[in-house]
Amino acid sequence: MSVLARVFETAGLTTVAVALVREHAERVKPPRALWVPFYFGYALGKPDDPKFQHEVISAALDLVKATAGPVLADYPDDAGPVGMPQASDVATAATNGEAKPLDAAGEITALRGYYERWQEQRGRTAVGITGIPQRRFRGIIRFLEAYAASDDADMDERPDDVSIPQFARYCADDLKAFCYEARMAQRPDDDETEIHSWFWGETAVGALIDSITQRLTATDDPKLQATAYGLSR
Amino acid sequence: MPRLEVLSEVQRRMLEFFPCMESDESPWSPLGKPLAESIVAIVTTAGLHLRDDKPFNRDHPGGESTYRILPSDADTADIVQSHFSIGFDRTAIYRDINITYPIDRMRDLAEQRVIGSLAPNNYSFMGALRDCTVVAEQTGPEVAQRLRDEGVDLVFLTPT
Incomplete structure (x- = not known):
C-alpha cells in the first residue's frame, strides 16, 4: 500500500x-x-x-x-484485539478426543437459520467468492471432504481459469464466512477470540479445512503448501 | 498493527524480514485546493471486489498484482473479499466493511462538506505482496492514470 x-x-x-x-x-x-x-x-x-x-x-x-x-x-488511541487464535492455537474438533462424529454437512444445515438471520439483520454477507449459493454448500462440503483425501476431487462449478487448489481456498473462505456470520448471529456477545476458538476448536467445518491443510503441507509441492498456508495454520 | 513486541515470535520475525521497496525520500504532491473542494477516492489493498467480478487468483502469473474497480455507488452488499492472507481477523470486515473500506464514512464526509465529493470509482489491490514490482511499474501507474482521468485530487489508502 x-x-x-x-x-x-x-x-x-x-x-x-x-x-x-x-x-x-x-x-x-x-x-x-x-x-x-x-x-x-x-x-x-x-x-x-x-x-x-x-x-x-x-x-x-x-x-x-x-x-x-x-x-x-x-494514532494515539488503541482499540480492538491484539491478536487472534489460529487453528494450531486450539485443539481442533478432530483431535480433542470428543466422541461425537464430525458431520460438516449437517453442521452447515444446523447453522443455516442463524446465517440467514445475520444476512437479514446486516443486509450483507461476506459469503460469495465461489459464486455458489449457500443453499448448495453441502456440495462444497462433499468436494472438500474428497479433496482432504486426495487430489482427485473437483466441482462442476469451478471456473476453467481457477485451479483446484485455488478453488478449494475460495470454498474454504466461503464456508468460514458462513460459519462465522452464523455464529455472530447466534451469539452476538461473543468476542473475536471466542469466535475463532469456536470455529477451529469445535466445528466440523474447521476440522475439515485443517485436515486439508495437513494433507497439502505434507506434499512436496510448494504451490500446494502455499495453498495450505492460506487455509489454516 | 499492534506494536511488534506484542506479536508472536513467528509473526514478528516475518514482519521484520518482510521484503519492502525501501526508499530514502518521498515524492511530494501537495493538495492544490481546499479539502472541502477536493475529489477523494479510496484505494485499498484489502483484496475486495464486486460480487460478480473475478476473485483475486494466484494461478496466473501476476494475478496477485491486478486490481478491481469499486464504483462509489456500488452497494456494499455487493462487495466481497478474496484476500490471500489469513493473518488478519476477518470478523471485523464481516461485521462492517468500513473497517477497511470506509465508503460510508467518506459519504458522510461529503455530506458534511468536509471533502468535496467522492470520486466515481475506488480501487482495490491485493495486499501483503512479497514482490511489488508489477504494482509499482504497471498496475499502480495504470490506476494513477485512471484516478487522474476521473478528476481525483486526494487518494485515501487503506490496508487490511
Whole structure:
C-alpha cells in the first residue's frame, strides 16, 4: 500500500495512507501516513463504530496540511484485539478426543437459520467468492471432504481459469464466512477470540479445512503448501 | 498493527524480514485546493471486489498484482473479499466493511462538506505482496492514470 502511495504521488495525486505496520512505512516512506496501533483487519479501529472510524480518518486527513514530507504520524488511541487464535492455537474438533462424529454437512444445515438471520439483520454477507449459493454448500462440503483425501476431487462449478487448489481456498473462505456470520448471529456477545476458538476448536467445518491443510503441507509441492498456508495454520 | 513486541515470535520475525521497496525520500504532491473542494477516492489493498467480478487468483502469473474497480455507488452488499492472507481477523470486515473500506464514512464526509465529493470509482489491490514490482511499474501507474482521468485530487489508502 505504501508503494501505491508513492506511485500515485509521483503521478501528481495527493495521498494519505493508513499504515498498520509502522516499521514498513518507515522503510518504504509513503508521503503521508498515519500509523494505527490496531490488529490486522482493523485498519479503522472498531467495526460498527462510525464515530471512532471518523476520528481515525480525521487524523489521517489532517496530514494533508503538512508542507513537507515524508510524514509518519502515530494514532494515539488503541482499540480492538491484539491478536487472534489460529487453528494450531486450539485443539481442533478432530483431535480433542470428543466422541461425537464430525458431520460438516449437517453442521452447515444446523447453522443455516442463524446465517440467514445475520444476512437479514446486516443486509450483507461476506459469503460469495465461489459464486455458489449457500443453499448448495453441502456440495462444497462433499468436494472438500474428497479433496482432504486426495487430489482427485473437483466441482462442476469451478471456473476453467481457477485451479483446484485455488478453488478449494475460495470454498474454504466461503464456508468460514458462513460459519462465522452464523455464529455472530447466534451469539452476538461473543468476542473475536471466542469466535475463532469456536470455529477451529469445535466445528466440523474447521476440522475439515485443517485436515486439508495437513494433507497439502505434507506434499512436496510448494504451490500446494502455499495453498495450505492460506487455509489454516 | 499492534506494536511488534506484542506479536508472536513467528509473526514478528516475518514482519521484520518482510521484503519492502525501501526508499530514502518521498515524492511530494501537495493538495492544490481546499479539502472541502477536493475529489477523494479510496484505494485499498484489502483484496475486495464486486460480487460478480473475478476473485483475486494466484494461478496466473501476476494475478496477485491486478486490481478491481469499486464504483462509489456500488452497494456494499455487493462487495466481497478474496484476500490471500489469513493473518488478519476477518470478523471485523464481516461485521462492517468500513473497517477497511470506509465508503460510508467518506459519504458522510461529503455530506458534511468536509471533502468535496467522492470520486466515481475506488480501487482495490491485493495486499501483503512479497514482490511489488508489477504494482509499482504497471498496475499502480495504470490506476494513477485512471484516478487522474476521473478528476481525483486526494487518494485515501487503506490496508487490511
